Amino acid sequence: MIRVLLADDEAMIRAGVRAILTADPGIEVVAEAGDGRAAVELALSHRPDVAVLDIRMPRMDGLAAAEELRRAVPDTAVAMLTTFGEDEYIERALAGGVSGFLLKSGDPHELIAGVRAVAEGAAFLSPKVAHRVITELSSGRMTRGTSARARTRALTPRETEVLALVGAGLSNQEIAARLHVVEGTVKAYVSAILARLEVRNRVQAAIVAYEAGLVAEPGE
Template sequence: MIRTMIVDDDALVRLGLTDLLNADPDIDVVAQAADGLQAIEQAGAHHIDVALVDVRMPRMDGITATTRLRALPHPPKVITLTTFDLDEYIYNALAAGADGFLLKDTDPAEILRAIHLVFAGSAMLHPAAARRLIDRYHATTQPTAIAAQARIDRLTPRERDVLTRIANGDTNADIAARLSMQESTVKAHVSRILTTLDVTNRVQAALLARDAGLLP
């Protein structure tokens, strides 16, 4: 069962998302919060696997809340959910440690799919957000690419293989199957990769891999 928390200052949005998520037999909404401060409190009181966090909220916004949630001893995965498709929100959310970025007009089935993917260790971006990140990648300057490659060079060949699969959006199970490894071994590699690259999650590692030119 995937234990989730919904963080949004609009009570109707929380109600609608709760109904949607609870209709999935593998998802259980165990907490709700009206702002970032309440989200931190709720995360401390409940074991949260995945948090859906609105960006614009009073008292503490979703970007700050994401940073705080990811810094907890047992951090939940975070999917930021917003009405506004703005570059600033996309980049700041991912920099804060979010594993996904969706717009509130996302198809309900895709929201459920995002929760399952993020819980499994993958990432999920709204197509518009993904397009912006790709455009940003193509506009990457040479010095940035060199700096990214220098960080990638710290990895072992096997870790580079795993990182390439992460950048392709594979889950740990997918990587294990493709590289003929045990899933527990993949998890250990992923942990070392994040530590070596000094990033907080798979999305940031994937962006670094793209900057370094690991993907065509």
């Protein structure tokens, strides 16, 4: 069972998201909050698998709450609820350790898939958000690509292979099945990759994989 903390200052949004998530028998919403500070306090007491946070909330916004959660409850994965057009927050959220971006206006199945993905240790970006990120990265792709390729040269061939699969959005379990190894081995590889690349989470590692040309753009 995936235990979820949901935080949004709009009660109707919370109700809608809760209804979507709990329609999946494998997901349970264990706590709800109307502001970022309350979300952090509830996470400390409930220790959820995933915290789904709205970006804009009173007392403490979702980005600040995400940063606090990564320090205080590192085993809780964080996914941000966003509206289309809040691109200016993406870079800060990625730097703060957020594992996923879920559009409030997205497909309900997308919301469930996103929560399941980040709970399993994978990264998840709603397709529209992913397109924005890719477009932004593409504007400086040549320069960033050179830098990313230089960084990935520090990886072993197997680590590079794992990084490419992380960039493709696979969870540890899926990577283990693909490479015919146990999940614990994949976790060790991922930890080594994050350390070698000097990134904080899988989303940042996935971006390096994309910039280095290890992952094809959607449609390629």
